[in-house]
Amino acid sequence: MRKSIATVSVSGTLTEKLDAIAAAGFDGVEIFENDLLVCPLPPEEIRARAADLGLSIDLYQPFRDFEAVPADLLARNLRRAEHKFRTMERLGADLLLVCSNVSPEAIGDDELAASQLRLLAERAAEHGIRIAYEALAWGRHVNEYLHAWRLVRLADHPNLGTCLDSFHILSRGSDPIGIEAIPGEKIFFLQLADAPLLAMDVLQWSRHYRCFPGQGNFDVAGLVRHVLAAGYTGPLSLEVFNDHFRQAGTARTARDGMRSLIALEDTLYGAAHPAVPTGFAFAELAHPELEDAGALGGVLAALGFQRTGTHPTKPVELWEQGGARLLLNATGGDPALVAIGLDSPDPGAAVKHAESLLSPVLPRERAPREARLDAVAAPDGTEIFFCGTDWLDDFRPSGPVAGEITRIDHVALTQPVHYFDEAELFYRTVLGLRPQESLELPDPYGLLRSKAMSAAEGAVRMVINLAQVGTRDLPWQHVALACDDVVAVARRLRAGHPELLLPIPANYYDDLEARYDNVDPELRELGVLYDRDAHGEFLHLYTVTVGRVFFELVQRAGGYQGYGAGNAPIRLSVQHARPH
Numbered sequence: 001m002r003k004s005i006a007t008v009s010v011s012g013t014l015t016e017k018l019d020a021i022a023a024a025g026f027d028g029v030e031i032f033e034n035d036l037l038v039c040p041l042p043p044e045e046i047r048a049r050a051a052d053l054g055l056s057i058d059l060y061q062p063f064r065d066f067e068a069v070p071a072d073l074l075a076r077n078l079r080r081a082e083h084k085f086r087t088m089e090r091l092g093a094d095l096l097l098v099c100s101n102v103s104p105e106a107i108g109d110d111e112l113a114a115s116q117l118r119l120l121a122e123r124a125a126e127h128g129i130r131i132a133y134e135a136l137a138w139g140r141h142v143n144e145y146l147h148a149w150r151l152v153r154l155a156d157h158p159n160l161g162t163c164l165d166s167f168h169i170l171s172r173g174s175d176p177i178g179i180e181a182i183p184g185e186k187i188f189f190l191q192l193a194d195a196p197l198l199a200m201d202v203l204q205w206s207r208h209y210r211c212f213p214g215q216g217n218f219d220v221a222g223l224v225r226h227v228l229a230a231g232y233t234g235p236l237s238l239e240v241f242n243d244h245f246r247q248a249g250t251a252r253t254a255r256d257g258m259r260s261l262i263a264l265e266d267t268l269y270g271a272a273h274p275a276v277p278t279g280f281a282f283a284e285l286a287h288p289e290l291e292d293a294g295a296l297g298g299v300l301a302a303l304g305f306q307r308t309g310t311h312p313t314k315p316v317e318l319w320e321q322g323g324a325r326l327l328l329n330a331t332g333g334d335p336a337l338v339a340i341g342l343d344s345p346d347p348g349a350a351v352k353h354a355e356s357l358l359s360p361v362l363p364r365e366r367a368p369r370e371a372r373l374d375a376v377a378a379p380d381g382t383e384i385f386f387c388g389t390d391w392l393d394d395f396r397p398s399g400p401v402a403g404e405i406t407r408i409d410h411v412a413l414t415q416p417v418h419y420f421d422e423a424e425l426f427y428r429t430v431l432g433l434r435p436q437e438s439l440e441l442p443d444p445y446g447l448l449r450s451k452a453m454s455a456a457e458g459a460v461r462m463v464i465n466l467a468q469v470g471t472r473d474l475p476w477q478h479v480a481l482a483c484d485d486v487v488a489v490a491r492r493l494r495a496g497h498p499e500l501l502l503p504i505p506a507n508y509y510d511d512l513e514a515r516y517d518n519v520d521p522e523l524r525e526l527g528v529l530y531d532r533d534a535h536g537e538f539l540h541l542y543t544v545t546v547g548r549v550f551f552e553l554v555q556r557a558g559g560y561q562g563y564g565a566g567n568a569p570i571r572l573s574v575q576h577a578r579p580h
């Protein structure tokens with residue numbers, strides 16, 4: 001299907017927007033009036049620029065507060081419309097979006113509204129222009145899409161149709177099944193936006209929190225199915241008002257919008273993800289070139305990891321315990337998590353799929369006998385490797401290392417605020433992870449927003465955290481290691497090891513013991529954190545931070561599904577209290 005985007009959805013000047021929108025592969029644009037008003041170029045030049053870029057101007061918008069007004073106001077509104085028509089002729093646009101009247105002067109009279117819309121359509125027809133009438137969710141009298149359609153039907157003019165906008169329909173909880181009753185040729189335009197579920201005024205929600213399909217909680221694909229079933233053949237057009245998108249990189253947001261539409265089409269055509277990862281192959285940590293991997297090696301050795309192999313051509317060591325594998329890459333930089341290896345049932349298909357979703361595939365250098373490893377860049381630059389089974393052979397590992405740690409449980413990455421939605425869409429679509437809980441947690445110097453995602457019944461879990469701004473901004477990352485016996489590790493490390501994140505405040509344990517019966521008193525002694533959910537229990541423990549990275553040991557009992565999120569504020573406070 002043709003793909004469009006409203007210029008309001010991305011940052012920049014109008015010319016920057018058009019360049020980025022074309023570069024991302026869109027077929028057309030909706031020109032938002034404000035973008036035109038602030039543009040120094042005359043409409044003819046904007047038209048030529050769009051044409052040079054291969055973009056059609058699919059819609060001009062919005063024309064506000066037109067219908068259902070007293071006679072004197074109608075005359076003024078028609079004069080306003082004539083000006084828009086002339087601008088559109090210069091722009092080469094032939095579809096005008098009219099959104100439902102929000103003014104207190106609007107009259108709640110369907111006959112009047114329809115007759116005035118008909119008049120507008122007659123005037124538009126003289127210019128070869130068509131009108132797409134949209135119900136704003138907060139319209140004074142018309143705020144339901146079926147009401148807008150009733151007025152269009154009543155007005156009965158070939159140059160008048162309706163514009164459907166997924167946000168206005170789904171934010172009100174309207175059932176989109178009714179779309180199928182609208183003849184496809186009377187749906188002049190389709191605008192798509194998703195949004196997180198928020199209990200707030202619908203206008204504020206729309207103007208600040210819309211996001212691309214797949215980044216929020218609406219069933220946008222389900223709505224599009226109804227629109228296609230009605231016989232609509234126009235473009236899928238993104239229309240997003242979002243405070244963060246307005247600050248984010250223009251090209252990057254345009255590409256993210258395109259990724260969202262490609263993924264939406266995949267959903268519509270019922271294309272299953274070709275290679276959802278089945279586990280963590282490894283986590284790769286960069287570190288300064290030091291004997292025994294320095295402080296990082298010290299923490300890992302204390303946790304019971306051993307170096308079991310070395311890469312034949314690169315300064316990379318394999319450290320193992322149970323099924324947990326860490327690669328230590330002596331890049332010279334501060335310790336940081338730089339790559340994640342995922343067990344993939346079909347690495348080639350996974351990379352092709354990632355590429356189809358516009359993820360940059362990373363070039364790899366490898367010696368002739370080394371395993372082929374395909375990687376793409378996640379939005380924050382973390383390299384994501386799709387691993388088969390042969391990569392491990394390169395390291396000639398010396399054999400299994402027994403210990404309490406069994407595998408990588410999850411990896412947590414921190415994203416800047418204006419790329420948080422992009423990261424979520426990437427992990428959902430490129431890796432096929434499903435969103436789990438979304439949380440806001442108090443930090444002594446801010447509020448931590450966090451989203452957990454998982455696949456293969458928890459075999460792969462990722463947590464994306466929002467980097468905090470304006471406070472002590474610590475872009476921490478962490479690797480959580482599944483462990484059979486957190487208490488045993490804590491006992492061992494308490495005996496003179498400085499690697500554990502301590503002390504945990506006594507107030508925490510006082511509260512814990514009030515909340516739950518039978519809390520093991522040893523948890524307090526050892527500084528082990530504890531949580532429970534409907535399924536089971538969770539014991540966990542953190543190490544100190546080395547560079548940007550810290551480790552967590554987690555013990556899930558009885559099918560516990562969470563991440564101990566309620567304890568994150570405790571962890572954050574202790575981390576902030578320690579010198580870095």
Ligand SMILES: O=C(O)c1ccc(O)c(O)c1
Pocket residue numbers: 061062097099134136165191206207239
């Ligand atoms: O927020 C608005 O006013 C507005 C304007 C035009 C639209 O198409 C829309 O969905 C919302």
Ligand SMILES: [Mg+2]
Pocket residue numbers: 134165191239
């Ligand atoms: Mg709209």
